[in-house]
Amino acid sequence: MSRSTLSALLAATLVPALLTSSSLAAGQTPSPAPAGKVAEAARTDAANELPLALAPSKYPGSPQNFAFELRFSPYRPAVDTAAGLTGAPFSRTFGDNPRLMVAAEFDWQALRIRHFGSLGPGLTAGYASFARPAYFTGTNTASSQKTNFEVAPFLLQAVLRVDVLATDFGIPIVPYAKAGIGAGYWRAYGADGTTTANNKSAKGVSFGPSYALGGALLLDFLDRNTAASADEASGINNTYLFGEFWGAELSNFGSANAMHVGDRTFAAGLAFEF
Amino acid sequence: MSSPLRFWRRTAPPTGVRVPSRFPVAFAATALGAGLLFVPALAAAQTVTVGSSVIRVTSENKEDTSSRPSSTAQTITRADCEADQGFQFQISTTGYTSSYTLEAWAGRSSVDCKASGNRTPTNGAVQKCWKIYDGSLPRTTPQTVNLRVRDIMANDVSAGQNYVNAAKDSTVCGTGIDDTFKVSFLILPVTSNPDSVAADETFTKRVDTLGPDKVSNVAASAGEGRLLVTWGAVTSGSELYGYNLYCADANSTIPIGTADAGTGDDASVSDASITADASVEDASVGADASVQDASVDGSSSNDGGTCGPNVALVEGAVPASPLPDGVWLCGSVNSATAAGASATIGRDKKALKNGEKIWVAVAAVDQALNIGPLSAAVCGTPQPVDDFYEVYVADGGTAGCSMHGSAGGIGVGVGLGGGLAALALLRRRRGGRR
Numbered sequence: 001m002s003r004s005t006l007s008a009l010l011a012a013t014l015v016p017a018l019l020t021s022s023s024l025a026a027g028q029t030p031s032p033a034p035a036g037k038v039a040e041a042a043r044t045d046a047a048n049e050l051p052l053a054l055a056p057s058k059y060p061g062s063p064q065n066f067a068f069e070l071r072f073s074p075y076r077p078a079v080d081t082a083a084g085l086t087g088a089p090f091s092r093t094f095g096d097n098p099r100l101m102v103a104a105e106f107d108w109q110a111l112r113i114r115h116f117g118s119l120g121p122g123l124t125a126g127y128a129s130f131a132r133p134a135y136f137t138g139t140n141t142a143s144s145q146k147t148n149f150e151v152a153p154f155l156l157q158a159v160l161r162v163d164v165l166a167t168d169f170g171i172p173i174v175p176y177a178k179a180g181i182g183a184g185y186w187r188a189y190g191a192d193g194t195t196t197a198n199n200k201s202a203k204g205v206s207f208g209p210s211y212a213l214g215g216a217l218l219l220d221f222l223d224r225n226t227a228a229s230a231d232e233a234s235g236i237n238n239t240y241l242f243g244e245f246w247g248a249e250l251s252n253f254g255s256a257n258a259m260h261v262g263d264r265t266f267a268a269g270l271a272f273e274f
Numbered sequence: 275m276s277s278p279l280r281f282w283r284r285t286a287p288p289t290g291v292r293v294p295s296r297f298p299v300a301f302a303a304t305a306l307g308a309g310l311l312f313v314p315a316l317a318a319a320q321t322v323t324v325g326s327s328v329i330r331v332t333s334e335n336k337e338d339t340s341s342r343p344s345s346t347a348q349t350i351t352r353a354d355c356e357a358d359q360g361f362q363f364q365i366s367t368t369g370y371t372s373s374y375t376l377e378a379w380a381g382r383s384s385v386d387c388k389a390s391g392n393r394t395p396t397n398g399a400v401q402k403c404w405k406i407y408d409g410s411l412p413r414t415t416p417q418t419v420n421l422r423v424r425d426i427m428a429n430d431v432s433a434g435q436n437y438v439n440a441a442k443d444s445t446v447c448g449t450g451i452d453d454t455f456k457v458s459f460l461i462l463p464v465t466s467n468p469d470s471v472a473a474d475e476t477f478t479k480r481v482d483t484l485g486p487d488k489v490s491n492v493a494a495s496a497g498e499g500r501l502l503v504t505w506g507a508v509t510s511g512s513e514l515y516g517y518n519l520y521c522a523d524a525n526s527t528i529p530i531g532t533a534d535a536g537t538g539d540d541a542s543v544s545d546a547s548i549t550a551d552a553s554v555e556d557a558s559v560g561a562d563a564s565v566q567d568a569s570v571d572g573s574s575s576n577d578g579g580t581c582g583p584n585v586a587l588v589e590g591a592v593p594a595s596p597l598p599d600g601v602w603l604c605g606s607v608n609s610a611t612a613a614g615a616s617a618t619i620g621r622d623k624k625a626l627k628n629g630e631k632i633w634v635a636v637a638a639v640d641q642a643l644n645i646g647p648l649s650a651a652v653c654g655t656p657q658p659v660d661d662f663y664e665v666y667v668a669d670g671g672t673a674g675c676s677m678h679g680s681a682g683g684i685g686v687g688v689g690l691g692g693g694l695a696a697l698a699l700l701r702r703r704r705g706g707r708r
Contacts, residue, residue, distance in 0.1 A: 079666070087669035093662040134497070134659035143659045145497025188663040191500065192625075195663040200674030202663035259666075259673035 064237040064273050067107040067122070067161070073246070073267040075101035075128040077151050077186070077260065084256040093147060094130045098265070101128035107159045109273070117162040122178065124155040134190070148189050151261045153248050155182040155210045172218035174240065182210040184250035184261040206250040206258045214244020216271055240271040320374060320461045320472035325364030325416060328477065333358035335420045345515070345641040350423045352483035352644045355447035356595060359423050363459075363477070364416040370461060371413070374472060378407035378419065379458045380426045380438075387458040388474045394435060401431040404438045406457070419459075426455050427481045448592070452484045485592060485646035486514055486638035494634060494652040498659040499625030503605075505636050505649065513641040519605035520593060520648065521626075522633045526586035526600030530593050530648065584633035587651035593637060604634065628656045 076098035079090035103126030110120035129150040133142040157180030165171040188195045188202035195202040219239045220227035230236045243266065250262035330338040338359060350359075370376065379387040380403065387393060387403035395401045406425035409417065424446050430438045461473040491506030508514060520530060586601045597603070626632055635651040663674070 082671065082673075085666075085669050085671055087665075089662065089666040089669045089671065093660075093665055134661055136496075137658040137660050143497045143657070144495035144502035145500060145659050147659070147661045149662050188661065188666070190661050191497070195661045197661075197664050197667040197674075200667075200676060202661075202666075202674055204673055204675050206673070257672045259671070 061237060062231050062235045065109055067109060067271055067273045069105035069242070069269055069271040071103040071105060071126065071267045071269040073101040073103065073265050074098035075263050075265055077263055079260050082251065082256055082260045094132050094149065099128050099130055101126045115168060116164050117160060119158065119160050122157050122159040124157065125152065127152045145191060149186070151184055151186045153182055153184040153250060155248060156180050157210060166218050172221045174216040174218060176214055176216060178212040180210050181207065182248045182250055183207050184248065186259050186261045204259055206252050206261050208249035208251050208253055208262055210248040212244050212246035214242055216240035216242035236272050236274045238273040242271050243268045320369035321367065322376065322459050322461050322473040322475045323366045324459060324475050324477060325366065327364065329362050331360045331362045331420060335360065335362065343643065346643055348480060349642050350427060350479055350481045351642045352447055352485070355423050355427065355483060356444060360420050363419045363421065365419050365459060366416040367461065370415070373464055374461050375464050376409040377405060377460050377462060378421060379403040379460060380406045380455055383454040383456045383478055387456070388460065388471045404428060404431050404433065405435065406438055408437050421457065426457060426479065427451055447483060450484045451481045454478055454480045482642045483644060485644040486640045488590065488647045489517065489636040489638050489649040492636050492649045492652050494654050496654050496657055499628060499656050501632060501634055501654050501656070503634055503636065503652070508638045515639045515641045515643065516606060516608040518603060518637050518639055518645060520587060520601060520635050520637065521604035522584045522586040522601045524631055526584060526598060528586060528598035529588045530586050530591055530597060530601055584651050584653070587633050587635040587648055589650045590647045592647055593645055626656045628658050631655045
């Protein structure tokens with residue numbers, strides 16, 4: 001039996017066993033690669049005459065405790081839904097089209113549940129801004145002067161990721177759900193800085209619940225060797241492409257005295273577990 | 275600001291003497307006698323040296339300590355000329371007796387003013403140098419000599435052998451010069467041979483009073499207490515530094531300047547203080563240049579437009595100093611991009627008044643801070659606009675902070691992040707105990 005054939009057999013039998021028999025305790029989570037595919041990859045390596053020491057499937061995986069998401073969403077705060085408003089000032093000023101919100105999320109996968117997934121707190125920070133030429137007072141004629149609105153939601157949520165499909169069944173899909181509370185900082189400003197009116201400064205913070213439901217596509221299966229190398233080199237266990245529906249009811253729980261800066265929208269982006 | 279310059283020292287070359295061959299004995303005797311007579315003079319050969327430190331001085335011959343951009347350190351600009359600046363030299367001489375005179379002559383750098391033909395031409399030749407200093411007295415050494423930049427760049431030979439003294443007249447500042455001039459300090463005999471140079475020293479300086487080309491395609495649109503101004507490229511203006519924007523109100527009655535210096539016409543002068551002091555407020559950006567604090571009648575207007583012309587902002591004129599009443603520098607842009615940028619300067623650092631008609635014109639500025647001619651003026655009237663928050667409040671919205679601060683989103687984010695970090699730390703400690 002040649003050395004390459006031996007290495008292929010070892011990879012095909014030992015690695016899935018290691019994956020499925022590991023303790024799955026938090027901090028030592030293996031890469032959720034499907035066992036069958038790992039074996040197939042190992043055979044491929046053997047066919048390519050890779051030395052046993054270089055077979056990526058031999059790498060047990062670095063500790064996994066955290067996740068990071070880079071998120072992109074269309075966003076349009078629900079300012080005009082506040083009770084007591086006689087008009088739709090946000091629509092009149094900025095129109096009805098949402099703007100891009102860029103956000104980042106950091107999750108701590110504090111609890112790993114064997115054959116199920118992970119659970120832990122996550123912190124999200126995002127930013128979106130709106131700018132349009134202001135109308136001359138009492139007209140519908142746009143001036144050369146811009147009026148601006150910015151919103152920055154901060155969300156603290158419990159994040160549940162169900163990765164059993166990927167780890168146990170070889171299906172590279174990880175559904176997840178999030179729920180928590182959020183605070184949305186907002187500010188309206190012009191060329192001279194923050195706007196003022198009625199002895200108030202146009203800025204504040206609105207609180208409320210937040211939630212999300214989505215699914216992530218495990219990208220490791222596209223190039224398992226690269227994924228394993230990335231884990232070994234940088235500690236990134238898994239890379240995902242995700243999409244979700246999310247909402248943040250940032251209105252001080254429906255208060256008429258709060259700027260309603262939440263939205264219900266979609267998000268997409270990349271996620272990394274490390 | 276003083277600018278140390280390098281010079282070199284020269285001594286008068288020996289004068290050649292031709293010996294007649296027919297009368298050797300007689301000539302020898304004559305020569306001997308003459309030699310005895312002139313021994314003292316030959317022993318004291320004349321030299322003239324310019325000290326290494328040449329400083330710029332004000333019109334009152336005091337050192338100019340104002341800051342200058344590095345781009346103008348070695349240049350006489352239009353602003354310098356308008357301010358009647360000068361240079362102060364320390365001239366050291368030897369052998370400088372009452373038989374000699376110290377003079378300074380100026381000319382283009384390619385002209386040798388030591389050659390008498392360029393100073394005192396004969397047979398209809400053209401005089402190429404002009405006298406800018408006549409210092410027979412005193413003969414102390416080192417001797418302080420102040421030369422006016424207007425004299426150096428006067429290019430005026432009309433006075434013949436006499437001192438040009440163009441410093442009294444600022445007209446020369448607007449003649450649009452971009453050339454290098456040379457000043458020659460000469461020690462000349464008073465009587466025996468007035469045109470023979472006993473010693474000389476030179477000093478060169480670039481003169482650039484030529485501003486950039488006129489800005490075109492200026493347009494303006496309105497905002498609250500401001501105007502947004504745009505303009506087209508300055509196609510042929512090399513060494514572009516930025517732009518000045520000049521505003522005028524309806525009370526302005528005196529033209530800001532009279533003509534375009536760049537054309538070589540008689541012109542008024544640029545504004546030294548303005549060019550030097552014009553603060554660059556906002557050099558951001560690209561295609562739109564914006565003068566803040568003015569705004570138009572709801573729409574842009576060019577060449578007077580619905581506002582009509584303004585007496586002060588004459589197209590093609592170069593801004594003069596001081597600016598007349600009702601005219602002010604309302605913006606400056608430090609941007610070499612020809613398309614413009616945005617500026618946010620208003621009137622006296624404040625917003626323009628809504629409802630007050632304002633005219634604005636743009637002038638390009640070169641690296642020497644020479645101001646080009648004014649563009650055609652555009653006008654507008656600032657008007658109030660509806661900011662989002664004003665609309666929100668008008669519609670019954672009540673959200674907002676009191677005028678004295680709020681929690682702020684950063685604080686919220688820090689709080690949430692701190693909470694998460696505390697949780698992680700707690701978890702880690704518990705894990706450690708196990």
